[in-house]
Structure formats: C-alpha cells, structure tokens
Amino acid sequence: MPAIELKNITKTFEEGKVLAVDDISLKINEGDYIFLLGPSGCGKTTTLRMIAGLEIPTQGRVFIDDKDIEGIPPEDRDMGFIFQQFEIFENMTIWQNVTFGLEMRGYPDNYIINKAEETLKLVGLLEYADNYPNIFGEPGLQKLGIARAIAAGAKILIMDEPLGSLDPKVSKVFRHEFRNLIKDLRLTAIQVTHNQEQAMAVADKIIVMRAGKILQMGTPYELYENPQSIFVANFLGETNFLQGFVLKLFEEEKMEVWIRLGGPRIICNNPNNKFKLDDNIIIGFRFEDVYIFPKDFNFDKSPHDWSHIQIFSAKLESSKFIGATKRFYLSLESGDKFISIKPGNFEENYQIGDELIIGIHRGDVHVFESPKDFLHEISLM
Amino acid sequence: MVNIKLENISKSFNKQTALDNISLEIKDKEYFIILGPTGVGKTTLLKIIAGLIKPDSGFVFYDEKDMTKKSPGERNLGFMFENYALFPHMNIYDNIAYSARVHAHDPVKTHSVVEQILLMTLLTGRNEALPEEMSGGMKQRVALCRALLNLEQTKLLILDEPLKALDAGLRMSLRNELLQMAKSKLLELTVIHVTNEEEEAMFLADRIAIINHGKLIQIGTPYEIYYQPKTLFIANFMSEINYFEGICVKNEKVPWDIYKKSKYGDKFFAKIQKYSMPLPIDIGLNNIFASYTQKELYDEINHGDEVMLVIRANHMKLRLGNRINEKHNAIIGKIKRRKYMGMFYRFEVIININDQDKLLVATIPSTSKIHDTFVEGVEVTIYFPKELGIIFRHPGEDAIRDVLKLE
Numbered sequence: 001m002p003a004i005e006l007k008n009i010t011k012t013f014e015e016g017k018v019l020a021v022d023d024i025s026l027k028i029n030e031g032d033y034i035f036l037l038g039p040s041g042c043g044k045t046t047t048l049r050m051i052a053g054l055e056i057p058t059q060g061r062v063f064i065d066d067k068d069i070e071g072i073p074p075e076d077r078d079m080g081f082i083f084q085q086f087e088i089f090e091n092m093t094i095w096q097n098v099t100f101g102l103e104m105r106g107y108p109d110n111y112i113i114n115k116a117e118e119t120l121k122l123v124g125l126l127e128y129a130d131n132y133p134n135i136f137g138e139p140g141l142q143k144l145g146i147a148r149a150i151a152a153g154a155k156i157l158i159m160d161e162p163l164g165s166l167d168p169k170v171s172k173v174f175r176h177e178f179r180n181l182i183k184d185l186r187l188t189a190i191q192v193t194h195n196q197e198q199a200m201a202v203a204d205k206i207i208v209m210r211a212g213k214i215l216q217m218g219t220p221y222e223l224y225e226n227p228q229s230i231f232v233a234n235f236l237g238e239t240n241f242l243q244g245f246v247l248k249l250f251e252e253e254k255m256e257v258w259i260r261l262g263g264p265r266i267i268c269n270n271p272n273n274k275f276k277l278d279d280n281i282i283i284g285f286r287f288e289d290v291y292i293f294p295k296d297f298n299f300d301k302s303p304h305d306w307s308h309i310q311i312f313s314a315k316l317e318s319s320k321f322i323g324a325t326k327r328f329y330l331s332l333e334s335g336d337k338f339i340s341i342k343p344g345n346f347e348e349n350y351q352i353g354d355e356l357i358i359g360i361h362r363g364d365v366h367v368f369e370s371p372k373d374f375l376h377e378i379s380l381m
Numbered sequence: 382m383v384n385i386k387l388e389n390i391s392k393s394f395n396k397q398t399a400l401d402n403i404s405l406e407i408k409d410k411e412y413f414i415i416l417g418p419t420g421v422g423k424t425t426l427l428k429i430i431a432g433l434i435k436p437d438s439g440f441v442f443y444d445e446k447d448m449t450k451k452s453p454g455e456r457n458l459g460f461m462f463e464n465y466a467l468f469p470h471m472n473i474y475d476n477i478a479y480s481a482r483v484h485a486h487d488p489v490k491t492h493s494v495v496e497q498i499l500l501m502t503l504l505t506g507r508n509e510a511l512p513e514e515m516s517g518g519m520k521q522r523v524a525l526c527r528a529l530l531n532l533e534q535t536k537l538l539i540l541d542e543p544l545k546a547l548d549a550g551l552r553m554s555l556r557n558e559l560l561q562m563a564k565s566k567l568l569e570l571t572v573i574h575v576t577n578e579e580e581e582a583m584f585l586a587d588r589i590a591i592i593n594h595g596k597l598i599q600i601g602t603p604y605e606i607y608y609q610p611k612t613l614f615i616a617n618f619m620s621e622i623n624y625f626e627g628i629c630v631k632n633e634k635v636p637w638d639i640y641k642k643s644k645y646g647d648k649f650f651a652k653i654q655k656y657s658m659p660l661p662i663d664i665g666l667n668n669i670f671a672s673y674t675q676k677e678l679y680d681e682i683n684h685g686d687e688v689m690l691v692i693r694a695n696h697m698k699l700r701l702g703n704r705i706n707e708k709h710n711a712i713i714g715k716i717k718r719r720k721y722m723g724m725f726y727r728f729e730v731i732i733n734i735n736d737q738d739k740l741l742v743a744t745i746p747s748t749s750k751i752h753d754t755f756v757e758g759v760e761v762t763i764y765f766p767k768e769l770g771i772i773f774r775h776p777g778e779d780a781i782r783d784v785l786k787l788e
Contacts, residue, residue, distance in 0.1 A: 039548055039550070039551075040548060167418050167419050167577055168577060168578045168579075169418065169577070169579065169618055170418075172621065173621060176720070176727070176729075179720070180718065194548045194549060194550075195548075195549040196549055196550060197549055197723075198549075200721075200722050200723040201720065201722045201727070202720075219721070220721050220722065220723060221721045221752070224721075224723045234550075235550055236723065237723045237724060238553075286724070288724050288746065320584070321583075321603060321604055321607075322580065322583040322584050322603065323579070323580070323583045323603065323607045323619060323620060324620060324693070324695040324744075341724070343695070343746065344607070344695070345696070345769065
C-alpha cells in the first residue's frame with residue numbers, strides 16, 4: 001500500500017498562465033525517504049506543497065493510505081513539517097516545546113508525559129529536556145523538530161531543504177545522522193532539494209523534475225547507473241559527453257559508435273535495438289568510469305580481467321588534486337575533451353602532454369539520442 | 382603585478398575579537414582561498430585587505446607599499462560579493478560597462494574590453510537582458526564581469542562567497558569557469574576568495590588559509606592541508622574522519638614489522654615530506670596501529686604520550702570476512718549501514734574495541750561487486766594503509782568534543 005499517491009496532478013498559477021506542475025503521477029511507499037530534486041522552478045516545491053495540503057491541485061487527486069484527502073486541511077493529514085526556519089518556541093524548554101502541541105490538543109497529562117519522554121529519547125535529546133533551545137545549533141533544533149512532529153502523531157515528514165542553512169561541513173556529517181534517525185523511526189519522508197549530491201547521499205528514492213514534469217524516478221543506484229536522459233546523467237554526478245553516430249549494428253543488442261571528427265570507435269549496448277545505423281547519438285560516461293593506463297601497459301600480463309574494456313588513446317592536458325579525488329583532464333586528437341577521476345592518493349607518474357591509454361567498460365557507456373539543442377540539455381541555468 | 386602582505390592584523394568589534402594577529406602573504410597570480418566555518422572572521426579579513434574596514438592594529442602592504450590607511454578606490458581591485466548588487470534598470474551590457482564609464486575610461490577601449498569579457502563568460506548575444514530576466518547563474522556572471530572590468534593594473538580580484546547563492550550543479554560549472562578565467566593568459570589574476578566549502582577551496586586554490594575563531598590555523602597547498610593538517614579541526618573540516626585514541630609505544634617492540642617502510646609509503650611521502658617516520662600506537666586490547674608521521678612531530682612525541690590517530694573515511698578500505706594481515710592497520714567489524722551515493726558507497730561499520738562498540742565510517746568507490754556482496758550485517762575487515770593515518774598529540778576530551786560535536 002503506497003503511503004502517498006498522486007494521480008495526474010496539474011497545478012497552474014495566475015489563471016492558468018503559469019504551468020508549475022504538468023500532469024504528474026507518482027507513488028511513495030511507506031517508510032521511504034524520498035527526494036524531489038530539480039533546478040529552480042522545476043515544480044518540486046509546488047508538488048511538495050500539494051502533498052502537504054498547502055496548495056490545492058488544479059487537476060488530479062492526492063491519496064494518503066488510499067484515501068482521497070481533498071478538503072482535509074494540512075494539520076489533519078498526520079504530517080510533520082520540517083523547514084529551514086525552525087518553528088521553535090525560544091522561550092520554552094525543550095520539554096515544553098514537545099508538550100505544548102499535545103496540551104493544545106487536550107491529551108491527558110500522563111499521556112503527554114509518556115509521549116514527550118518517549119519521543120525525546122528516540123531522537124536522543126531527553127538529557128536536554130530542561131534546557132532552552134538556544135543551547136542547540138541547527139542539528140539539535142532539527143532533531144527537536146522531528147521530536148515534535150512524531151509526538152503529535154506524524155507518520156509522514158514534509159521537509160523543504162531542512163539542512164539548507166547549515167554550514168556545508170556540518171550538513172555533510174549531520175545528514176547521515178538525520179537519515180538514520182528518520183529510518184529508525186520508520187517515518188515516510190519527502191524532502192525538496194536542488195542539491196543533487198545531498199539527494200544521492202540521503203535518499204531511498206529520487207524524483208527528478210524539470211519544467212513541471214517528472215523526468216525519472218528511482219533509487220539513487222537506478223538513476224546513477226541507468227540515467228534515461230542527458231539531463232539526468234548530467235544533473236546527477238559528473239558525466240563526459242561526446243557526439244558521434246552509429247557505425248555498425250551487432251547482434252545481442254550491441255552496436256559500434258564512432259565519435260565524430262575521427263575520434264575513437266566504441267562498442268556499447270543498444271537496449272531493444274533502439275538505435276539504427278547512422279543515427280546521431282551522444283555517448284555519456286562518468287568521470288570515475290574512465291580508466292587510465294600508461295602507453296606501454298600490457299593488458300595480458302595484468303592480474304585483472306580487462307577483456308571487456310575498450311581502449312583508445314588520449315593526451316593528458318592537466319591534472320588536479322582535490323583531496324578525496326584527483327582529476328585528469330584529457331583530450332582526443334579531434335579536440336574533444338573529457339575528464340577522469342581517480343582516488344586522491346592514486347599513484348601515477350604521468351606528465352602533462354603524455355599520450356595515455358584510456359579504457360572504458362562497455363556497460364559504463366550510456367547512449368542518448370542526439371538532441372536538437374545539446375547545450376540546452378546540459379544547461380543548469 | 383601585486384604581492385600582498387598582512388602583518389599582525391587584529392580587529393575587534395564591541396570588544397569581541399574578530400581577528401587575532403594574522404600575518405600572511407599572497408603571491409602575484411596566486412588563487413588564494415580563505416577557508417573556515419561561518420562567522421569566524423573570514424569576511425572581515427577580506428574587507429581589511431580590500432580597505433573596506435581598517436584594522437585595529439597591523440599593516441597591509443601591496444607590493445611593499447603600506448596601504449593600511451588607503452581607501453578601496455586607491456587600491457585598484459575588483460570586488461564580487463554574494464549578492465550581486467546589479468542595477469535593476471540596466472541591461473547586461475550597461476551593468477558591466479557602468480563602472481568603466483564612471484571612471485572615465487576611453488569609451489572605445491571600454492567597448493572592446495566589455496565585448497571580450499562578455500565572450501569569455503558566455504554572455505554574448507544576451508547584452509540586452511535586464512537583471513529580472515536573468516537566472517542566478519547569469520547574474521553571477523555579470524557581477525563577475527563587472528568586477529573584472531575594474532581591474533586595470535593590479536589585477537587583484539576579491540570574491541566573498543561568490544558561488545554560495547547558486548544551485549549545486551551550477552556552482553560546479555561556474556567554479557570551473559572562474560578558475561579558467563583567473564588563470565587565462567589574458568587576465569592572469571591574483572584572486573582572494575572567501576568560502577566555507579572545503580571542496581570549493583580544494584578545487585580552486587593554489588594555497589588555502591584556514592581561519593577559525595579569528596586565528597590563522599594553517600596555510601598551505603591543498604595537498605599539504607589534506608595530508609598534513611596541523612590540528613584535529615582542520616583534519617575534520619576537510620572530510621569525514623574516523624579517529625582512535627591511544628598511547629605511543631615508540632620504544633617497544635611491536636608485533637609486526639612496521640618499521641620497514643612500504644614501497645608505497647616511500648613514494649607517497651616523497652611528494653609532501655622527505656622524512657617521515659613510522660610511529661606505533663597502542664589503541665588497547667593488543668591492537669597496535671601505526672602510521673607515518675613528519676619527523677618534527679615524531680621527535681616531539683615520547684613513549685607513553687597520549688596520541689590520536691585520524692583516518693579519513695575515504696582512506697578506509699573494506700574486505701569481506703577476517704582478512705587481518707600485517708601490511709595494514711586492520712580491525713574486524715560488521716556493516717551496520719550502507720548507503721549508495723553515486724560515485725561512492727558510504728559504510729557505517731561497527732567494531733568492538735576495549736569492550737565498547739565504536740562506529741567507523743568508510744567511503745568506497747562504487748563497483749558492482751560491492752553492490753552485490755558488501756551488504757548490511759556482513760562481517761568485514763576494515764583497514765587503512767599505514768601511510769594514510771594522521772597522528773596528533775591528544776588534544777584532550779574537551780577539544781575533541783568541541784571540534785566534533787554537532788548539537
């Protein structure tokens with residue numbers, strides 16, 4: 001049973017002049033931590049607000065636990081809201097911050113005490129119960145926000161960039177703790193972000209949106225290993241793109257493509273024999289999927305199995321150490337440029353200008369139809 | 382051509398120390414990053430360099446000339462701050478040409494320079510757009526162009542968190558462009574850039590200065606900062622870390638041959654420091670870990686001293702089952718959680734050390750083999766090469782909590 005389901009949701013603003021969300025349908029399973037991801041203005045926040053009941057769809061229906069929730073106000077949807085600005089009462093203790101909402105709803109005292117104790121313990125803040133929120137930095141406040149939401153009975157968390165105002169360093173560490181807490185509490189969570197690195201690090205599933213539509217939806221693994229469009233390949237992770245055309249078709253859904261201007265020929269998968277002879281295509285391959293070997297590398301003597309690797313030569317233009325990773329900037333004879341990423345302590349003695357052997361596994365090459373405007377497809381502006 | 386030198390700069394606001402006796406030098410054509418968390422004095426330092434704030438004490442030199450009391454106008458530099466401050470009623474071209482016109486530069490020359498800079502920043506053909514029609518990325522480029530135009534002779538560009546307001550993806554592509562522009566033969570800029578993002582700093586900088594609580598803590602190349610951080614704060618700031626506390630057992634025989642340098646270690650350390658010494662640390666329960674450390678630190682630490690061994694999460698490695706061997710520092714644990722992050726998997730591994738559970742974090746490049754076999758609940762050996770541990774004198778429990786606490 002999906003916790004949340006959207007059926008053919010459309011939302012327009014300004015009497016239909018602005019189309020914010022364009023006929024989307026999706027299902028969110030109970031206990032999943034979902035990210036709505038996309039560039040500014042893609043419709044992700046509007047979608048979140050419709051799930052929360054803060055915005056009414058122009059068309060379509062929203063279901064929670066298979067119940068159509070049209071007309072049910074946000075406060076009665078069993079949802080907790082966690083936003084960047086904390087709705088925390090500064091003049092109340094941590095304990096009072098949790099009990100206040102329960103008292104307002106008229107629960108008996110012993111229920112309130114048990115509930116507050118239980119939830120503060122769950123989020124690890126019970127020892128701070130008598131303190132005021134000003135002892136916390138933002139991570140502590142966000143935990144308090146979760147405690148309040150679950151004390152009030154929320155099963156679904158609605159979150160708009162909850163870690164957006166944190167120092168980047170703090171956010172990178174805290175997001176894992178935040179995720180673990182939400183998973184351990186078995187909450188369903190929906191979060192909006194434009195930060196794809198954050199989404200990859202935290203989400204169970206990501207919904208990538210662009211111009212009011214869902215481009216692709218799946219686990220981070222599915223999206224990263226099998227992007228269905230140039231936009232998704234470019235938006236999640238870092239991808240090299242080269243233009244070419246289909247030179248030969250083989251059996252078993254394989255084909256050979258030729259990178260333009262006399263570049264290398266590469267064999268790649270052709271699922272469902274989608275591409276035909278002479279089709280113009282774009283190939284994409286992740287920076288980290290590019291292997292580099294010295295010019296005299298002997299593949300037969302290597303302990304590893306390189307039988308599925310395709311090789312061609314390229315020139316090393318420059319390299320750059322950035323801590324966890326090291327980047328190699330490479331160029332083909334045609335002038336096309338691409339990048340390889342290796343671990344930061346990767347051992348090599350390459351010099352600028354060296355001719356190197358480049359290797360790519362067939363399965364790591366993604367092929368896309370050549371779009372009318374390639375620059376538009378990879379533009380993030 | 383500009384060399385900048387700061388000597389003993391201090392500054393307080395309302396008796397609160399913002400900067401405490403900072404001295405540093407920025408070389409001509411250097412991309413210099415000032416890095417640190419929010420609110421530690423980075424922007425104040427930048428404003429003192431630019432002349433927007435006067436220091437309480439200390440000196441600012443541009444090419445040996447004392448500029449401490451000179452106004453920003455006399456310093457001949459280009460600024461760009463986080464909010465772009467574009468004129469809303471002017472189009473792209475006029476926004477960029479404005480300051481050049483105000484300063485009464487030759488109009489023909491102004492035109493050609495503006496055109497050239499527009500071309501470099503991919504804005505040609507959009508000259509007529511007004512700020513309200515521009516995306517964040519475009520506004521950022523226009524603001525950058527305008528800053529570049531102010532540079533006449535000094536070619537000093539000052540950037541205060543220039544990429545902060547942008548979407549993550551756009552930030553990546555703009556920082557690439559920024560670096561290319563700074564290093565282009567046409568401009569050859571000296572750039573001083575403030576940021577709180579360690580990745581941005583590592584990507585852009587020739588050298589990084591790390592500031593915390595108004596003090597300069599370390600200054601060095603990205604390589605030095607990453608592999609030879611001077612304090613736990615810096616080690617932790619540059620990536621996710623693990624640490625062990627232990628006792629140095631310098632004079633004792635250790636159970637395995639850690640004194641012999643591995644070939645790998647030799648090569649690795651040749652890059653950052655010629656002399657590095659293996660230092661064994663007793664972390665309890667007959668576990669002796671070792672790591673190479675710089676000679677000066679080695680000499681400072683005595684047998685029996687309390688020390689701390691820090692290992693970056695991305696330097697940890699995993700193997701299935703019990704694969705302890707003496708080449709590496711290794712310990713057995715169980716995968717508690719695993720999260721796929723794209724280029725990496727992040728593992729949380731539970732180990733038992735001195736009868737207490739301890740969580741270690743390892744980020745490992747993703748492969749299909751890891752996907753299928755390194756699953757939650759499985760027993761693994763977590764290990765790291767001796768070359769990659771970072772040793773500090775133990776800073777005390779309070780200092781550790783201060784650096785690592787999140788609440």
